[in-house]
Amino acid sequence: MKTFVALILLGILIKDSTSMLYTLRYFETYLSEVPNFPKFAGVGVLNGLEIGRCNPETGKSEPTQKWMNRVTEDDPKFWEWTTKFCILNMKAGKNEIEDMKRRFNQTEGVHIWQRMFGCDWDDDTDDINVYIQYARNGQDVISLDPITDTWVAAKSEAFITKLRWETDGETPRHKHNVQNHCMELLKNAVSYGEKTLKRTELPLVSLLQKSSSSPVTCHATGFYPDRARLFWTKDGDELLEDVGPGEILPNGDGTFQTSVSLDLSSVPLKNWDRHHCVFQVSGDKYKYVTRLDRSKIRTNGERGPKNPLTSIIAAVVVVGVVIVAAAVALFVIRRKRGQTGLCNLCHKYDHI
8 A cells, every 4th residue: 555655645846946746646446345434535636735536425526626626717527527437437436346356256344446547747858657556455456567558467366457458459548548638637737726836835843752761753744845854863964773754644734744753762861962853845955954952842741732742643633534535546447438538547447
């Protein structure tokens, strides 16, 4: 699942003041035997921001960013045909789950079938990359190598599918459709949300410690874009040992959070202030430094609503919901010959 989570969390890469890498990902997920949870969910994510979703309760495709309403300026029927696509996948999901169970000889229990596809665009070089991946129960199954137009089977059960897809001659056309449709929407969406996507927000940095013998955690939250680094230094040099970097995770407000811990068990107290926590946005020459001041460290023993530990717990809950909604969003669509619109992005994946 880490592969997809990493995919679900990709964002802006700033090369210089004028060059940016934009990423658009579609995530679809089908669930089986999970009580009180939608059987299907799908989201579109642009540079780490959810821009649209397939609402499993209404069966409609809807924007999740206000500026995405402008898509109808270029395509008045956009939400209408994406809703049809949404309904098609919701209906197809049950059959795909059953096919997966039979192929892997697992007819009981919880099963998750996922698909991710999307594209990257460098607005400076105009380079384009295409991604198509499938997974089941949190593990990679098969993915497209866009350079060779061949499929890479991560599971032996998917080898038959690899051969079928490569011999039917449809892979280049399928990749071409994904690339064209994805790029068209990506470039339009970038123009709608340029102000949001090109903004920079600096984080709130806190020093946290569970107990006096625990590592000290530097926690940064509320930053954007998500292409950033958080690291510890000693006397100005970056520390590579005794550190525990965390993942960059989304908050519920379109910003991100991350953390990095430092084990100080072998460091005399008098030397603690030689350490600093450094936050830096990729491509930005400026660094935002927080000195390791023992008086500024928050611990579990402190009370009050401003304790950052409470914020972290709440953020983790939000992150869990976001990841499930986006991981409840990965892979699979039955390709229909002759269909137009977004279904040109579909690929037959029966009996993987």
